[in-house]
Amino acid sequence: MQKRNATVAVIGAGDYIGGEIAKKFASEGFTIFAGRRNGDKLAPLVKDIEAAGGNIHARSLDARKEEEIISFLKDADEHAPLEVCIFNIGANVNFPILETTERVFRKVWEMACYAGFLTGREAARLMLPRGRGNIFFTGATAGMRGGIGYTAFASAKFGLRAVAQSAARELGPKGIHVAHLVIDAGVDTAWVRERIKEREGEAALANLDPGRLMRPASVAEAYWQIYQEPRDAWSFEREIRPFAEKW
Amino acid sequence: MQKRNATVAVIGAGDYIGGEIAKKFASEGFTIFAGRRNGDKLAPLVKDIEAAGGNIHARSLDARKEEEIISFLKDADEHAPLEVCIFNIGANVNFPILETTERVFRKVWEMACYAGFLTGREAARLMLPRGRGNIFFTGATAGMRGGIGYTAFASAKFGLRAVAQSAARELGPKGIHVAHLVIDAGVDTAWVRERIKEREGEAALANLDPGRLMRPASVAEAYWQIYQEPRDAWSFEREIRPFAEKW
Amino acid sequence: MQKRNATVAVIGAGDYIGGEIAKKFASEGFTIFAGRRNGDKLAPLVKDIEAAGGNIHARSLDARKEEEIISFLKDADEHAPLEVCIFNIGANVNFPILETTERVFRKVWEMACYAGFLTGREAARLMLPRGRGNIFFTGATAGMRGGIGYTAFASAKFGLRAVAQSAARELGPKGIHVAHLVIDAGVDTAWVRERIKEREGEAALANLDPGRLMRPASVAEAYWQIYQEPRDAWSFEREIRPFAEKW
Amino acid sequence: MQKRNATVAVIGAGDYIGGEIAKKFASEGFTIFAGRRNGDKLAPLVKDIEAAGGNIHARSLDARKEEEIISFLKDADEHAPLEVCIFNIGANVNFPILETTERVFRKVWEMACYAGFLTGREAARLMLPRGRGNIFFTGATAGMRGGIGYTAFASAKFGLRAVAQSAARELGPKGIHVAHLVIDAGVDTAWVRERIKEREGEAALANLDPGRLMRPASVAEAYWQIYQEPRDAWSFEREIRPFAEKW
Numbered sequence: 001m002q003k004r005n006a007t008v009a010v011i012g013a014g015d016y017i018g019g020e021i022a023k024k025f026a027s028e029g030f031t032i033f034a035g036r037r038n039g040d041k042l043a044p045l046v047k048d049i050e051a052a053g054g055n056i057h058a059r060s061l062d063a064r065k066e067e068e069i070i071s072f073l074k075d076a077d078e079h080a081p082l083e084v085c086i087f088n089i090g091a092n093v094n095f096p097i098l099e100t101t102e103r104v105f106r107k108v109w110e111m112a113c114y115a116g117f118l119t120g121r122e123a124a125r126l127m128l129p130r131g132r133g134n135i136f137f138t139g140a141t142a143g144m145r146g147g148i149g150y151t152a153f154a155s156a157k158f159g160l161r162a163v164a165q166s167a168a169r170e171l172g173p174k175g176i177h178v179a180h181l182v183i184d185a186g187v188d189t190a191w192v193r194e195r196i197k198e199r200e201g202e203a204a205l206a207n208l209d210p211g212r213l214m215r216p217a218s219v220a221e222a223y224w225q226i227y228q229e230p231r232d233a234w235s236f237e238r239e240i241r242p243f244a245e246k247w
Numbered sequence: 248m249q250k251r252n253a254t255v256a257v258i259g260a261g262d263y264i265g266g267e268i269a270k271k272f273a274s275e276g277f278t279i280f281a282g283r284r285n286g287d288k289l290a291p292l293v294k295d296i297e298a299a300g301g302n303i304h305a306r307s308l309d310a311r312k313e314e315e316i317i318s319f320l321k322d323a324d325e326h327a328p329l330e331v332c333i334f335n336i337g338a339n340v341n342f343p344i345l346e347t348t349e350r351v352f353r354k355v356w357e358m359a360c361y362a363g364f365l366t367g368r369e370a371a372r373l374m375l376p377r378g379r380g381n382i383f384f385t386g387a388t389a390g391m392r393g394g395i396g397y398t399a400f401a402s403a404k405f406g407l408r409a410v411a412q413s414a415a416r417e418l419g420p421k422g423i424h425v426a427h428l429v430i431d432a433g434v435d436t437a438w439v440r441e442r443i444k445e446r447e448g449e450a451a452l453a454n455l456d457p458g459r460l461m462r463p464a465s466v467a468e469a470y471w472q473i474y475q476e477p478r479d480a481w482s483f484e485r486e487i488r489p490f491a492e493k494w
Numbered sequence: 495m496q497k498r499n500a501t502v503a504v505i506g507a508g509d510y511i512g513g514e515i516a517k518k519f520a521s522e523g524f525t526i527f528a529g530r531r532n533g534d535k536l537a538p539l540v541k542d543i544e545a546a547g548g549n550i551h552a553r554s555l556d557a558r559k560e561e562e563i564i565s566f567l568k569d570a571d572e573h574a575p576l577e578v579c580i581f582n583i584g585a586n587v588n589f590p591i592l593e594t595t596e597r598v599f600r601k602v603w604e605m606a607c608y609a610g611f612l613t614g615r616e617a618a619r620l621m622l623p624r625g626r627g628n629i630f631f632t633g634a635t636a637g638m639r640g641g642i643g644y645t646a647f648a649s650a651k652f653g654l655r656a657v658a659q660s661a662a663r664e665l666g667p668k669g670i671h672v673a674h675l676v677i678d679a680g681v682d683t684a685w686v687r688e689r690i691k692e693r694e695g696e697a698a699l700a701n702l703d704p705g706r707l708m709r710p711a712s713v714a715e716a717y718w719q720i721y722q723e724p725r726d727a728w729s730f731e732r733e734i735r736p737f738a739e740k741w
Numbered sequence: 742m743q744k745r746n747a748t749v750a751v752i753g754a755g756d757y758i759g760g761e762i763a764k765k766f767a768s769e770g771f772t773i774f775a776g777r778r779n780g781d782k783l784a785p786l787v788k789d790i791e792a793a794g795g796n797i798h799a800r801s802l803d804a805r806k807e808e809e810i811i812s813f814l815k816d817a818d819e820h821a822p823l824e825v826c827i828f829n830i831g832a833n834v835n836f837p838i839l840e841t842t843e844r845v846f847r848k849v850w851e852m853a854c855y856a857g858f859l860t861g862r863e864a865a866r867l868m869l870p871r872g873r874g875n876i877f878f879t880g881a882t883a884g885m886r887g888g889i890g891y892t893a894f895a896s897a898k899f900g901l902r903a904v905a906q907s908a909a910r911e912l913g914p915k916g917i918h919v920a921h922l923v924i925d926a927g928v929d930t931a932w933v934r935e936r937i938k939e940r941e942g943e944a945a946l947a948n949l950d951p952g953r954l955m956r957p958a959s960v961a962e963a964y965w966q967i968y969q970e971p972r973d974a975w976s977f978e979r980e981i982r983p984f985a986e987k988w
Contacts, residue, residue: 102361124345147413151409158409162404169394169987170343170395177984211972219974232951233955243972468727482716482734490725491666590911614892649904656896661838
């Protein structure tokens with residue numbers, strides 16, 4: 001692995017998608033700055049990346065706090081130029097509208113949309129003077145379609161998509177690639193497997209069709225592809241789903 | 248005018264669109280409950296509607312306060328069944344992303360999205376037991392497209408559109424018509440005229456093409472049409488623009 | 495009924511939607527020019543409209559023949575100015591892609607798209623010198639979404655939607671209102687009832703939920719609404735569906 | 742270069758995009774079957790690919806002829822399994838609607854949509870028994886938006902997009918990856934440069950911003966990326982544009 005003098009920040013470096021993105025970019029020689037709510041949970045990721053010869057700085061990060069985002073990204077950029085910033089915080093909840101409390105509505109927005117805005121803005125602030133950089137947002141089906149029970153989650157994810165779109169139009173001509181990856185199917189995580197078990201039973205889980213869930217590594221691969229796009233042919237949005245998915 | 252035993256709530260009963268919606272429904276015999284930040288500014292609307300033989304209750308209302316929304320709609324519904332609830336609060340701002348403060352981002356969202364969620368949820372709570380009612384949201388171009396400088400406004404308006412969509416899918420089968428009216432052009436208001444003067448000069452304003460701005464009364468007419476749709480052929484979304492508009 | 499010195503052309507005046515549109519506009523005083531493949535089948539429509547005191551000219555019309563469209567619309571416009579032209583020809587088929595013959599693909603396109611282009615172009619030619627007129631196209635879910643088995647039908651309906659959009663952008667500023675009504679659910683026709691019986695059995699048909707199918711008269715009402723929009727607040731597209739429809 | 746026992750068919754192997762796609766896949770070891778209207782014009786492409794050690798079969802092909810598409814793809818598949826089939830025929834024209842002849846409308850559709858349907862269907866027929874394969878379609882802005890003057894071209898490109906979408910939904914679960922690449926900006930071709938000179942003058946052309954046009958090789962790279970997507974995370978559609986493009 002050839003080390004690069006560049007950092008990749010992953011905000012929302014969870015056990016699945018976020019972690020795999022970190023591993024992928026680490027394996028390509030970038031130093032990773034990984035943040036998640038409870039930084040202690042990053043220990044296995046740090047271990048994996050370091051075992052593979054990569055570099056990672058792991059931090060506790062409440063992405064809803066402006067000053068925390070600012071200092072997290074500033075630290076990354078001081079270590080080496082911030083080349084890629086990936087916002088990957090989700091907050092999937094489903095409630096009938098009457099049972100969606102104002103607290104839930106606000107909290108989901110703070111995590112999935114407001115924190116994304118802060119992240120995008122601060123990454124742009126660091127990248128603009130250099131006229132280069134990449135800011136990627138993880139979106140979801142709920143960012144494209146407001147389904148039943150998704151008043152809070154869809155509202156936040158639509159809002160995040162708007163942030164990404166406005167930022168892409170403003171920052172693209174200044175050399176910064178902003179993209180929005182829409183995860184339009186289940187990803188293979190413990191949480192998703194638990195939902196399948198709940199709704200369809202143990203047997204359904206045991207016999208899970210290989211074309212039903214996306215491996216987190218495949219999501220990371222999609223980000224790697226987007227990163228590699230030449231700047232005369234950037235894409236803004238990409239929806240991904242397994243081959244067998246109905247859509 | 249034949250009076251009806253039904254109320255129409257207009258949340259965001261501003262001098263232009265909101266006021267015209269109130270007048271239109273008042274002229275059709277509904278009792279209007281009109282709310283806006285500073286209730287004193289509703290005096291001319293009250294005067295107009297009463298002069299025309301209509302009924303209106305005007306209130307100061309901070310739609311970002313859950314308890315205020317709850318009591319405003321409850322009062323309306325106690326007066327007579329709440330037949331239509333229209334959320335019409337805008338918060339149009341334009342800033343480069345780096346100059347969009349967290350305070351602006353949050354405030355625009357609270358006004359244009361969060362307040363809309365509270366309104367929709369509480370209107371639904373009152374309407375569901377009767378299995379009928381109408382909840383309409385005023386959207387904008389920025390709810391469909393995140394343009395340069397619209398990080399805050401587009402994010403809030405996308406979020407509102409998601410609230411409307413999720414609510415429409417959940418509440419439609421329960422007899423409540425949820426719709427989202429997209430105002431895809433300038434409306435003839437003092438604010439819009441001021442912007443035109445600023446950008447294009449006095450002359451441009453003096454010679455304003457009649458096909459350039461929408462009259463507030465035409466927007467109100469669109470809501471009246473949506474209200475009249477038979478329930479076997481409801482529309483969810485309608486974009487309106489003047490005949491001469493480029494889109 | 496007050497008669498108007500204006501004609502409404504309905505191309506594809508079938509037994510359900512087209513016929514109801516004709517009746518609606520006839521009842522508002524317009525002279526109807528109704529065309530369908532086999533003009534003999536228009537006899538009941540003529541009888542209904544005349545019994546109600548309306549005026550109608552019924553014709554056999556193969557809308558895939560340029561010269562037939564030209565002379566049909568020219569006759570209508572010579573009778574009285576062509577005020578509204580409605581293209582309402584469908585061609586719903588469903589085949590797996592491998593079983594979609596080139597003949598089917600071509601024929602569906604000729605009926606649902608090419609004939610719509612000819613209609614729109616020739617109506618525009620008559621209306622442009624007067625700087626006013628209305629050209630409406632009946633669209634379908636398949637014009638928005640290419641589902642399984644709809645290679646031919648969706649392709650034609652997407653194509654028709656593009657014709658409508660391009661025409662709307664070009665002709666709007668010249669005073670002609672072009673609109674696209676998307677019928678996003680089953681309409682209550684013999685054909686649709688037959689499909690339900692086939693797929694779900696007699697009982698399903700007998701106990702048909704009143705919120706499941708749209709009455710043709712409700713579709714006609716939607717067109718009437720679009721026709722009445724003031725020209726400073728035109729809509730281009732409207733999707734309609736029954737309150738209970740899942741979408 | 743390691744040779745593969747697999748063919749890639751490029752239908753519409755023009756001097757720019759199509760040719761670059763052919764070169765890219767040839768450089769990855771695939772045998773290319775390249776077709777274009779006048780096969781003689783393929784000589785330089787053959788020379789380039791062979792000089793680089795690649796394999797190519799070049800043919801005259803009228804893609805609007807069902808039997809020609811069938812035999813072209815059959816020959817490719819008999820040579821070695823057809824792994825990728827790319828439909829890349831454009832037919833960009835711009836006319837006011839009144840000047841769009843029925844001949845132009847039909848011809849543009851035959852080239853840009855009907856030929857695409859034939860290609861997709863026949864490629865699927867060869868690939869389905871193996872449960873694997875890739876069918877990619879080159880789309881354009883006009884496939885997403887019907888602009889002024891694009892009645893014919895947008896109608897055909899919308900229609901092609903519907904073919905791609907229906908095919909993707911039907912064939913994906915059977916192991917065939919169908920994708921639609923939307924070229925949302927000018928590509929650096931002689932034709933586009935000529936248009937720029939016409940509209941903006943020689944100087945504009947001489948000082949062409951490097952972020953304005955896409956290199957054909959970048960478009961080819963996008964197809965190569967799509968081809969490499971793992972099957973648990975396929976994308977259907979990707980819009981590409983240069984970093985400086987307004988959208």
